[in-house]
Amino acid sequence: MSMPQIPKGFRDFLPQKMAVRRRIIETMTRIFETFGFEPLDTPCLEYAETLEGKYGEEGEKLIYKFQDRGGRNVALRYDLTIPLSRVIAMHTDITKPFKRYQIAPVWRADKPQKGRFREFYQCDIDIIGSQSAYADGELLVITHSVLRTLGFENFIIRINNRKVLNALALKAGIAEKDIAAFLRCLDKLDKVGADAVLSEMQDKGLLSPRSSDLVYKTVLKDGGDFNEIAQLLQGIPVGDDGLKELEMIRETLVSHDVPEKFYRFDISLARGLDYYTGPIFETVVTEPKIGSITGGGRYDNLIGLFTKQTIPATGTSFGLERLVTVMEELDSLKTAPTQTRVLVTFFDETLMAENLRVAKKLRDEAINTEVYFAPVKLKKQLAYAANRSIPLVVIVGPDEAKQGMVTLRDMRRGSQETIPLPELIRTVKDDSVS
Amino acid sequence: MSMPQIPKGFRDFLPQKMAVRRRIIETMTRIFETFGFEPLDTPCLEYAETLEGKYGEEGEKLIYKFQDRGGRNVALRYDLTIPLSRVIAMHTDITKPFKRYQIAPVWRADKPQKGRFREFYQCDIDIIGSQSAYADGELLVITHSVLRTLGFENFIIRINNRKVLNALALKAGIAEKDIAAFLRCLDKLDKVGADAVLSEMQDKGLLSPRSSDLVYKTVLKDGGDFNEIAQLLQGIPVGDDGLKELEMIRETLVSHDVPEKFYRFDISLARGLDYYTGPIFETVVTEPKIGSITGGGRYDNLIGLFTKQTIPATGTSFGLERLVTVMEELDSLKTAPTQTRVLVTFFDETLMAENLRVAKKLRDEAINTEVYFAPVKLKKQLAYAANRSIPLVVIVGPDEAKQGMVTLRDMRRGSQETIPLPELIRTVKDDSVS
Numbered sequence: 001m002s003m004p005q006i007p008k009g010f011r012d013f014l015p016q017k018m019a020v021r022r023r024i025i026e027t028m029t030r031i032f033e034t035f036g037f038e039p040l041d042t043p044c045l046e047y048a049e050t051l052e053g054k055y056g057e058e059g060e061k062l063i064y065k066f067q068d069r070g071g072r073n074v075a076l077r078y079d080l081t082i083p084l085s086r087v088i089a090m091h092t093d094i095t096k097p098f099k100r101y102q103i104a105p106v107w108r109a110d111k112p113q114k115g116r117f118r119e120f121y122q123c124d125i126d127i128i129g130s131q132s133a134y135a136d137g138e139l140l141v142i143t144h145s146v147l148r149t150l151g152f153e154n155f156i157i158r159i160n161n162r163k164v165l166n167a168l169a170l171k172a173g174i175a176e177k178d179i180a181a182f183l184r185c186l187d188k189l190d191k192v193g194a195d196a197v198l199s200e201m202q203d204k205g206l207l208s209p210r211s212s213d214l215v216y217k218t219v220l221k222d223g224g225d226f227n228e229i230a231q232l233l234q235g236i237p238v239g240d241d242g243l244k245e246l247e248m249i250r251e252t253l254v255s256h257d258v259p260e261k262f263y264r265f266d267i268s269l270a271r272g273l274d275y276y277t278g279p280i281f282e283t284v285v286t287e288p289k290i291g292s293i294t295g296g297g298r299y300d301n302l303i304g305l306f307t308k309q310t311i312p313a314t315g316t317s318f319g320l321e322r323l324v325t326v327m328e329e330l331d332s333l334k335t336a337p338t339q340t341r342v343l344v345t346f347f348d349e350t351l352m353a354e355n356l357r358v359a360k361k362l363r364d365e366a367i368n369t370e371v372y373f374a375p376v377k378l379k380k381q382l383a384y385a386a387n388r389s390i391p392l393v394v395i396v397g398p399d400e401a402k403q404g405m406v407t408l409r410d411m412r413r414g415s416q417e418t419i420p421l422p423e424l425i426r427t428v429k430d431d432s433v434s
Numbered sequence: 435m436s437m438p439q440i441p442k443g444f445r446d447f448l449p450q451k452m453a454v455r456r457r458i459i460e461t462m463t464r465i466f467e468t469f470g471f472e473p474l475d476t477p478c479l480e481y482a483e484t485l486e487g488k489y490g491e492e493g494e495k496l497i498y499k500f501q502d503r504g505g506r507n508v509a510l511r512y513d514l515t516i517p518l519s520r521v522i523a524m525h526t527d528i529t530k531p532f533k534r535y536q537i538a539p540v541w542r543a544d545k546p547q548k549g550r551f552r553e554f555y556q557c558d559i560d561i562i563g564s565q566s567a568y569a570d571g572e573l574l575v576i577t578h579s580v581l582r583t584l585g586f587e588n589f590i591i592r593i594n595n596r597k598v599l600n601a602l603a604l605k606a607g608i609a610e611k612d613i614a615a616f617l618r619c620l621d622k623l624d625k626v627g628a629d630a631v632l633s634e635m636q637d638k639g640l641l642s643p644r645s646s647d648l649v650y651k652t653v654l655k656d657g658g659d660f661n662e663i664a665q666l667l668q669g670i671p672v673g674d675d676g677l678k679e680l681e682m683i684r685e686t687l688v689s690h691d692v693p694e695k696f697y698r699f700d701i702s703l704a705r706g707l708d709y710y711t712g713p714i715f716e717t718v719v720t721e722p723k724i725g726s727i728t729g730g731g732r733y734d735n736l737i738g739l740f741t742k743q744t745i746p747a748t749g750t751s752f753g754l755e756r757l758v759t760v761m762e763e764l765d766s767l768k769t770a771p772t773q774t775r776v777l778v779t780f781f782d783e784t785l786m787a788e789n790l791r792v793a794k795k796l797r798d799e800a801i802n803t804e805v806y807f808a809p810v811k812l813k814k815q816l817a818y819a820a821n822r823s824i825p826l827v828v829i830v831g832p833d834e835a836k837q838g839m840v841t842l843r844d845m846r847r848g849s850q851e852t853i854p855l856p857e858l859i860r861t862v863k864d865d866s867v868s
Contacts, residue, residue, distance in 0.1 A: 004484050004520045004740050006477065007508055012521050015472035015534065022473060034797040036774040036804025038449035039456060043440060043553050044478060044510075044539060050438045066500030069543050074441055076478075086438045087446050095821045099804065100449065105478065109503050119477050132807035134786060248786075255790035306438050340470040352568060352682075356689035363468040370470025370533065373566035387529045 009110070009118030016337050021121075024150060024323050025103055028123050031145050032101040035138060037125050040100040042083040044107075048073035054082050054305070056274065062108040076107040080124040081302070081315060088128055088313075089306035096129025096311075103320075115290075115325060126315030128303070133245035136279040136298055137252025139316045143283055143294050144258045146318065150327065154287040157262060160269040161246055161279045162297070164229065167239025168219070168267070171232060172211035182206050186219065186270040194220035224267035245279055275299045281316065288329045293322045337389040342369040342428060344394045345381045354401045358394060358421065367428055385411055392428060443544070443552030450771050455555075458584060458757050459537055462557055465579050466535040469572060471559050474534040476517040478541075482507035488516050488739070490708065496542040510541035514558040515736070515749060522562055522747075523740035530563025530745075537754075549724075549759060560749030562737070567679035570713040570732055571686025573750045577717055577728050578692045580752065584761065588721040591696060594703040595680055595713045596731070598663065601673025602653065602701070605666060606645035616640050620653065620704040628654035658701035679713055709733045715750065722763045727756045771823040776803040776862060778828045779815045788835045792828060792855065801862055819845055826862060 006012060013021060029039075048065050055063070055078060064076035077083055080102045088094065103123040110116055125142060127135040140157055147155055165186075169179045185201045198216055201207045207215060218229055233239030246265055253263060271280040278298035285293055296316025303311040344359045346352070355371055362369040370390065372381050378395070385393050395407040395416075406424050409416035410431075419427065440446060447455060463473075482499050489497070489512060498510035511517060514536045522528065537557045544550055559576060561569040574591055581589055599620075603613045619635045632650055635641045641649060652663055667673030680699055687697060705714040712732030719727055730750025737745040778793045780786070789805055796803040804824065806815050812829070819827050829841040829850075840858050843850035844865075853861065 004523055005481055006520070006524070007479055007481055007502075007506065010477035010479055012477070012525075013473075013475040014521075014525065014528070015474060018473040018475060021475075030800075033773050033802050034800060036777075036802055038772060038774070039447075039452040040449060041447040041452060041455075043444035043446070045441055045444055045541075045553065047439055047441055064502065068441075068498065072441065086440070087448075089438055090440070091446075091448065094448070095818065097807070107479075119479065130807050134790075134805070134807040138805070138807075251787055252790060255787045256794050338472060339467050340472070343470075353685055353689045356568075356686060360690050366464075366468060368467050368470055371568070371572070373531070373564050373568040373572075384529065 007118070009112035009116075011117065011119070019337070019339070020324055020327055021320065024320060024327070025123070027149050028103065028146055028318065029101070031142060031149065032125055035099070035125075035142055037099045037101040040084070040087065040102050041104070042077070042080070042087060042102070044077050044105070045074045046077060046083060046086070048075040050086055051075050051078055051082055055079075059108075062110055064107045064109055077104075078108060079106050080104060080122050080317070081126070081299070084124070084126055084128070084315075085303045085306055085313075088303050088311060092307075094128075097135070098128040099125070100128075101125045115321065117321060121320035123318040123320055124315055126313060128313045129311055130314070131300070131312035133248035133279060134252055136245070136281075136314045137249040139296060139314060140249065140263065140281060141252060141256040141258060143281075143316060143318075144253075144256075144262055147283065147293075150323065151330075152285070152326065155262065155283055155285045155293070156264050157281055157283045157294075158264055158266040158269045159246065159249060159279065159281045160266055160271075161242035162276050163238045163242030163245070163278055164233065164267065165242075165270065167233045167236040167242060168215075168229065170236060170238070172214050173208055174206055174211065178204075178206050180274055183270045184272070186268065187272050189220065189223070189268050189270075219268050226265045226267050229267050242278070249279060271295065271297055273297075275302045277301055279314070285322075285326050288326065290322055290326055290329075292319075293326065294318045340368045340370050340388065340390050341432060342367060342392045342394055343381070343385045343388075343390045344369060344371045344396070345378060346372045346375060347395070347397050348375065351396055351398065351401055354396050358396055358406060358424075361421065361425065362394075362428065365425055365429065367425075367432070382409070382411070392431065394424065441552070443546035443550075445551065445553070453771070453773070454758055454761055455754065458754060458761070459557070461583050462537065462580055462752065463535070465576060465583065466559055469533070469576055471533045471535040474518070474521065474536050475538070476511070476514070476521060476536070478511050478539070479508045480511060480517060480520070482509040484520055485509050485512055485516055489513075490706075493542075496544055498541045498543050511538075512542060513540050514538060514556050514751070515560070515733075518558075518560055518562070518749075519737045519740055519747075522737050522745060526741075528562075531569070532562040533559070534562075535559045549755065551755060555754035557752040557754055558749055560747060562747045563745055564748070565734070565746035567682035567713060568686055570679070570715075570748045571683040573730060573748060574683065574697065574715060575686060575690045575692060577715075577750060577752075578687075578690075578696055581717065581727075584757070585764075586719065586760065589696065589717050589719045589727070590698050591715055591717045591728075592698055592700040592703045593680065593683060593713065593715045594700055594705075595676035596710050597672045597676030597679070597712055598667065598701065599676075599704065601667045601670040601676060602649075602663065604670060604672070606648050607642055608640055608645065612638075612640050614708055617704045618706070620702065621706050623654065623657070623702050623704075653702050660699045660701050663701045676712070683713060705729065705731055707731075707733075709736045711735055713748070719756075719760050722760065724756055724760055724763075726753075727760065728752045774802045774804050774822065774824050775866060776801060776826045776828055777815070777819045777822075777824045778803060778805045778830070779812060780806045780809060781829070781831050782809065785830055785832065785835055788830050792830055792840060792858075795855065795859065796828075796862065799859055799863065801859075801866070816843070816845070826865065828858065 063078050068074050105119050105121050107119050174182050185197055189197050276297040277300040280297035282292040282295040298314040300312045344355050359369045359371045393409040405418050407418045497512050502508050539553050539555050541553050608616050619631050623631050710731040711734040714731035716726040716729040732748040734746045778789050793803045793805045825845055827843040839852050841852045
């Protein structure tokens with residue numbers, strides 16, 4: 001058989017790569033749970049019809065679909081939001097508000113390119129059954145908490161509200177049927193700039209000359225000015241609603257001591273997906289420039305696609321791959337290349353039982369310890385420890401064994417000392433702390 | 435759209451179900467790491483040819499295969515061993531011995547039935563690049579440690595060695611080409627009994643009349659007698675090798691204080707898969723009777739299917755679904771139905787900022803806390819806490835807020851008291867400990 005391959009756009013994660021990923025996932029899990037979110041897991045395979053018609057024309061093409069052996073059309077999970085909606089529809093007895101998190105891979109048959117993969121992890125939190133903007137605010141408090149805990153310093157959570165954008169469109173005389181197209185144009189602002197967006201809106205016939213001026217001044221120019229908008233929209237009910245919700249979000253952020261530099265109310269934020277109905281948000285890392293690392297918003301009508309009931313919902317998603325990229329580029333995370341602290345070397349078979357007992361004692365103290373099993377020269381075993389970046393090596397020779405001693409070698413300093421076994425435990429524990 | 439469905443053999447795991455699963459996975463992860471194992475992740479999709487021809491005729495049919503949009507034949511991961519072998523073949527620079535764990539779903543297009551699913555988790559540890567039986571022994575020490583830590587009391591790790599079985603086959607005059615068939619018959623002993631196995635071996639022409647007697651007495655009758663076998667095989671090199679390896683495994687178990695009642699050297703253990711070459715093992719839970727919950731063995735030639743080099747390897751796999759079943763049946767795990775400790779109730783919007791600050795203080799102390807966002811009656815909020823089994827409820831009314839006090843209600847006792855905020859933290863922390 002020829003050398004095996006891994007499918008394009010898919011990746012193996014060897015232990016060193018896994019360390020960063022696991023640290024991010026553990027940090028998120030812990031923070032999500034302190035806010036009362038609970039884990040949910042859904043299958044990787046869904047019926048195709050559950051996913052079809054939910055992700056727009058472009059998204060639809062990227063769904064991995066196939067027929068199973070029974071001829072049923074199935075598909076690999078494309079995101080975590082639609083499966084959640086299906087769960088809510090099927091399990092009507094779930095107590096609401098239902099706050100769940102899910103950290104899991106999704107699949108998209110996208111063209112593989114730098115930073116874009118066909119299998120990647122999403123980390124989602126959603127609150128189902130609460131229409132309060134405090135719920136939206138909480139998602140942003142969590143976003144801030146996760147990123148700060150991971151060591152991120154240069155990021156801004158951009159916040160807007162589809163209701164405010166709708167009121168603005170109303171004010172600008174944009175027809176209701178054109179609002180979705182208006183938002184899709186606006187969504188390109190960061191990529192193509194204000195003039196290009198304005199041209200496209202005009203070319204598509206979305207704007208009259210008078211409304212062009214209004215939209216340019218209030219939204220497009222320099223990313224727009226939220227205060228101006230707030231004044232402009234006074235008295236339009238949907239705008240008032242939206243502004244009140246944004247005030248509740250601000251209150252939530254202030255109550256949690258989130259510094260102002262980490263968030264901005266930004267009228268030019270549109271978000272691509274059609275299904276948002278209220279507050280929308282995304283987080284942009286400013287250094288390194290990598291685009292958005294979280295995104296989400298309120299989607300009060302999506303779950304209704306499956307069930308006749310309208311169930312309010314809001315959620316946000318962290319992109320694990322981009323978080324990893326930022327952390328690697330910033331080197332903000334000095335993750336140890338291995339979790340293993342100690343290698344117990346092999347001397348000869350007669351001393352193996354002694355080696356194993358020493359290893360057991362270390363493990364009983366929660367010290368990650370590996371035993372070398374093969375009869376090879378000590379030099380080669382030390383090279384193995386160095387290769388693996390295991391910091392400490394324990395050697396038990398016949399003399400040591402007789403006296404209840406062990407030799408402890410510090411691979412980083414190249415020093416070693418022979419000490420009694422109980423001291424070994426203390427020394428290794430102190431070493432872990434420092 | 436009609437009510438959505440979930441594909442047959444696939445499952446959602448709501449938070450209460452997830453609690454047990456996560457506790458098992460966290461326990462395993464911690465123990466695996468104390469033994470120096472490190473995490474590996476591989477894609478859910480592999481090229482079909484990577485998996486084909488590895489799982490026997492029956493297994494082959496159960497692989498989920500399809501063509502992706504580029505016309506490539508791909509398949510969902512069927513187990514974690516073949517992907518590991520592929521990784522080892524592709525990454526020749528991995529330092530060996532390589533000790534990795536992987537806890538991940540696999541897919542088999544099996545007929546769904548009680549306790550059998552199309553998507554289920556395997557939890558694997560493997561040691562690649564060590565030919566020492568101490569490595570095999572370590573896997574069993576870990577097996578014991580995981581099961582005991584999870585609260586299992588009635589299980590036996592059965593241990594055998596393909597080399598010993600080969601020597602026995604030699605002694606019994608079974609032709610080398612018939613050994614695989616002999617082992618497949620033997621593998622059915624638990625299911626069909628000694629007489630049926632003997633008949634099948636005879637019907638297939640594997641045994642002469644003389645060897646029938648030998649095999650029946652030493653292997654089939656009462657599950658065989660290992661001491662008799664050891665005497666019988668003395669002087670057959672492959673048998674001596676196998677017996678010496680089993681002695682090393684015993685030494686490893688004894689060094690780690692694994693009580694004898696938890697393991698048994700059992701000549702009648704065969705294991706189904708063709709690729710085992712040395713020690714083999716599985717764990718049977720005796721109460722409730724549910725069959726094997728772990729299985730594994732040495733497979734020194736499998737990785738060579740991908741790479742010309744022979745690379746020794748040994749591994750074992752825990753079946754998560756069966757572990758969960760046993761824990762649920764034994765009720766040995768009293769997992770709290772929620773990780774959330776406190777619900778902060780809603781009073782009115784003017785007090786929301788105060789509510790949020792109280793919640794923040796609790797979370798800062800790592801106490802999982804949820805805030806109720808909607809303006810509904812306190813009674814309904816208490817019913818929500820009861821429904822979710824959240825044990826403690828905090829109420830901040832206008833009087834409390836003015837005095838820096840909070841009311842803490844214990845949902846289990848139905849009692850409540852009004853206390854200063856700092857005392858709240860202490861009280862909740864003490865409650866978590868008890």
